[in-house]
Amino acid sequence: MKELFILVVVTVFTLLTYWLVEPFAHSQMHKHYESEGFAYKDLPALTKKGDAARGKDLVMGAGACTGCHGIKAAGMPAPMDPVTAAQSYGVNPPDLSNAGAVFDPKFLAALIKNPAHALMVEHKFDPAKGQMHPMTQFYGAGGDLDQEVADMVAYLQSIAPKPEELTPNQAFETACGRCHAIHYEYNKEGELHPAWTQIGEKPAFKHKQDELMFEKNVLDYQDALKKYMGTLPPDLSMYIRSRGEHYIKTFVENPQNYLKGTAMPRVGVNAVAAEKVIEHLEDVGDSKRFKREEVGRNVMIFMFIFAIFAILWKKEVWRDLH
């Protein structure tokens, strides 16, 4: 009984110390933000039902989206290579094939109408000071602006993969991959995925010259990006461990909460895409998590059996000693 009491005392002091240096200290050092569930409550709801066919005409025509964006899903290649695009706009405009699956419809609509506002970078792009956002605002094609925007959103959704078909890799590339690199390769379902650079996956090169040329392009792209963002956005290889799921989710919902005045835009992903981005970061930075659980279960069973035998052995030996 006395030993049990001692164990309780030791455990209480240990847990108290743990609580103080972990949850308590971290609550004092870092402000906690609750996830808003990717609701984007500050953005107006879509009031009109979009028509994808009309949207297609607008995206390809009056909206002039394809002047800057590629839409591979609709057979439209990007008008410029990533490096030239970044040198022109600061960052490579994304291919819109998956945009309808990755981004929230309210966010997409707001983005088309006023990019700096939707992206929460109005502090950086103030038209009054001549600081125009590289994405031109859509003023309408002569009809009802809200209807036209809803049509464009409907079109983007119609060509995008269904939520369950969107892969973690696609979600990451569309939402994060033009600014953030991931220099760790990873395996998913037996397939090796190469490192990701801001201009795409780094292929395996046969000739050193080709590899150096690719790396030069990456460096050129990064130079343009650095100029546009003020700093090179960090490599995300280990972000699942250095920041954790909660931070990443709440950060992409509203980067201004954490870093007031940051050039990082609000990403505008929907809840499903956010999960996929997290899954991608886990595939990259914590790729052995399933193996860990599997081995962990077996080791724990072994340790319990070991402890039971150790207790029985002690009882046996001490029978004569009391």
Place this chain on the structure above:
Amino acid sequence: MAHFTKATSLHDWLNQRLAIDTLRRVLATEYWIPKNINFLWAMGMVLAITFGLLLISGIFLLMYYQPNVNLAFDSVNYTIMQEVGYGWLWRHVHGVAASVVFLVIYIHMFTGIYYGSYKNGREIIWLSGMLLFVAFSAEAFSGYMLPWGQMSYWAGMVITNLFSGGSLHADGLVEWIRGDYVPAQAFLNRFFMLHVLLIPLVILGLIGLHFGALRIPHVNNQDGEEIDFDAEAKKYLSGDKAGSKVIRFANDFMSKDMMVVGIYLIFFFYLVFYHYDFAMDPVNFDPANGLKTPTHIYPEWYFLWSYEILRPFSTNVGLIAFAFAQVIFFMLPFLDRSPNAVPASRRGLFKYWFWAMLIDMIILTAMGKVPPEGLFSTIGLYAALTFIGLWIALPFITKFEKKV
């Protein structure tokens, strides 16, 4: 030369050459342990097992780790964690054990303080134990540098800066230690060598000394009873096991050791597999960046109390207070002037001193991590002053203690 006869068995052959029977008797079967000791006395075995886990996992990590400022971070976080088969397991075992070993050391230390196990002939046990604590601290710190993460780098910067000695401005000494103006390649190589070779050798030697120091004064017991080990051992050997106050180390006490170890390993592997991040600071998963200071710099949890003794004061006073905290535990057997080596509960004011010291160190630990602002720095200052005050008071409150 000794006389050798034709061996009758492998055992006999070895016995003639290595005296294995004598060795077994001295180390195990006639190594007498008091019967009335509780599970806290098994912490030595728990530490030995944990050190073994650190050594084995460390050897596996050493096979793939690259001590190079450009490769170190990825060699740990990519090569070992993701490419090498079970590399993640060795890394988590190593990382968790590095932290848990300090928890157990602190429990071991406070057990010794509570039961007066540093007194009356057991001073060398205490001193060698404290030397082990220092060696483990150096081992932990040098190991923390190796992944070359953001907190590694800045902890290296802050700790080596301490050697400038405040107003002494011994900047040359700091550069000499680093081999550069800032932590860089030379620094990493040196800490790598210290972590994998020199300090482990010192630790192994000190473990030998610590065990050896137990041989003559014997292990203390939870009642502080003076036991005549020879008489009690005779009683045991004559068959009165229940009546004897001592037991064999093997298998008698070892069976209790292993019971505690068994239960401890459940806790340990739970952490390894399901809560490995409890001990690893997330900031250290950002690669080292000498141009970007982290918002908060703090050491690992086990150094926080001594860090907090440094922090609330001005530079010079802080350094003196810090130096005081580093050496004062060594002085414990000499500052405690009471004739009693009994549990704190049966002593005079020392009873309160013990719990005040324990709680004060927990407060220092907590304040060492939170930002040094407002109420926290006030609490930190008073806790640091209390720590120093308690040590100054110790000789006085123990001098007047009556013999029990």
